[in-house]
Amino acid sequence: MPAVSHRRDSLEDIDTDIITLPRYITENQQNIKDARGDFTLVLNALGFAFKFISQTIRKAELINLVGITGNTNSTGDQQKKLDVLGDEIFINAMKGSGIVKLLVSEEQDDLIVFKHNDAKYAVCCDPIDGSSNLDAGVSVGTIVSIFKILPGSTGNVRDILRAGTEMVASCYAMYGASTHLLISMGNGNGVQGFTLDNNLGEFILVYPDLRIPPQRSIYSINEGNTYYWSDPIKQFVAQLKEPQQHIDGKPYSARYIGSMVADIHRTFLYGGLFAYPADAKNPNGKLRLLYEAFPMAMLIEQAGGKAVNDRGERILDLKPEHIHDKSSVWMGSTEDVDAYLRHIGKL
16 A cells, blocks of 8 residues: 555656647637737747757757858858758748748848748747857757738738837747747737757746846846947946945846857846947947847846847837847846946936
């Protein structure tokens, strides 16, 4: 009898009612802005792409996929071999969905139109963000924003050159020791965090209704660009290094990985401030609006944080004029972003 009881106790410790990504999407699709019952197909296609890229990254060094191709992408960055493969994976996954009409990729100069797909959704993505760190084993990721095609449109660039407030969903996948997926449907539905179970081949909900801490004395910024910053930004970052009354006289801690997804993921879990301001080299900022700034800003806001540019303007209120337009960003915990806004006189 004791052996049977022990077995029963062990079985009771196993939760068999797990929430997978497809189950979550199916159960919550009615809450998605402008969705018409087919949004699951888009998320299933994205989930497949994330799994494919995750497995490819894990075996990249073994099959000689590290290193550069010798080419540059649409925004002037050197292309890694995995950038090209990740781009191909994403293109084929979106094409195969049947309902993604338009695709913007960091690796492609022009908008991709899938002529035979229904004109229902447009996807913008950075297939492998932070790929310059891959050879060093640093976590990288995929960042995605999703728009609904405008009523009456057959699919063109006007369906994408819209304010960030018009996104129907955004997400990112981070490929590290585990593969994590954070997704938001907007409209106050919050942010849900999933982890890929490699044995089941499914994303499992592990962080329901994730909330970013309101304040944490951590800043994440590339201080190698200090020389090129404007004086107000130099002054603000310098102030973060001084003793802070609200944290018992301690300065902020610096934490910068150099992979946006990894830096933002840490900010989500621990709180703090992530920033990539404009500088003399990049007067309009370096991060792309459609597939970096917009989706991250949506996720941050839905988790209770804030996201603004150097001028203190809300990121999601901006409207790109070109598919690869850039922006400066300051995002993270509300109180830490507010400190920047007070510094520039916008609060």
